[in-house]
Amino acid sequence: MKKIILFTIIFLISLNGLKTKAVTFDTYYPPQDERPKESIILKAGTFLKVMNLRDINTFTGDIGDECEFVNVTDMFIGEFLIIPKSSHIYGTIEDIREPVQGNNAAIKIKIEKIVTPDEDKTYYVNGYIEGDSNFYIGGEQTAPAYYKTTAHYTEGWGGGILQMTPLNIYEFGKHTQIKAGQEVRVILVNDLKIN
Numbered sequence: 586m587k588k589i590i591l592f593t594i595i596f597l598i599s600l601n602g603l604k605t606k607a608v609t610f611d612t613y614y615p616p617q618d619e620r621p622k623e624s625i626i627l628k629a630g631t632f633l634k635v636m637n638l639r640d641i642n643t644f645t646g647d648i649g650d651e652c653e654f655v656n657v658t659d660m661f662i663g664e665f666l667i668i669p670k671s672s673h674i675y676g677t678i679e680d681i682r683e684p685v686q687g688n689n690a691a692i693k694i695k696i697e698k699i700v701t702p703d704e705d706k707t708y709y710v711n712g713y714i715e716g717d718s719n720f721y722i723g724g725e726q727t728a729p730a731y732y733k734t735t736a737h738y739t740e741g742w743g744g745g746i747l748q749m750t751p752l753n754i755y756e757f758g759k760h761t762q763i764k765a766g767q768e769v770r771v772i773l774v775n776d777l778k779i780n
Contacts, residue, residue, distance in 0.1 A: 631777070
């Protein structure tokens with residue numbers, strides 16, 4: 586009798602376990618139509634990690650040329666998906682500084698819009714590709730072209746020590762390139778309102 590009761594209890598527990606639903610990734614996040622009714626604001630200074638789709642460089646590029654990037658990760662605010670992975674980000678070359686003696690070339694890319702992968706939503710933004718100085722990518726100082734030997738005399742040493750000292754003449758700069766497939770960051774300059 587005990588075996589029958591034990592078997593019945595185990596059988597009922599296993600049936601109850603089969604009725605429960607497993608938690609999946611799709612049911613964890615609420616559907617987009619359950620998002621809050623008020624707008625969500627992405628503050629200025631927010632950045633997106635993007636990948637360049639076409640080679641951009643200062644040698645072949647011109648001011649006004651279009652640039653295209655793709656968002657590499659989903660962007661969430663709280664539990665809501667704001668900018669999905671694979672969204673396309675479009676911009677233009679705003680300025681190019683040619684290479685000169687002492688400095689490499691620099692490029693400044695303005696970001697103008699984000700289009701979701703299903704092309705359902707388009708957000709017009711004001712942003713730039715992150716650069717080292719004032720949103721310019723490149724523009725590094727080049728290496729010295731010439732050196733001279735300078736003698737340094739130190740007390741306690743028998744003679745002087747010769748040291749190579751750079752002259753104030755630098756190598757000619759090189760062109761700057763953002764390769765296709767290279768990851769860069771977009772920085773928002775103004776707040777972005779998402780409905």
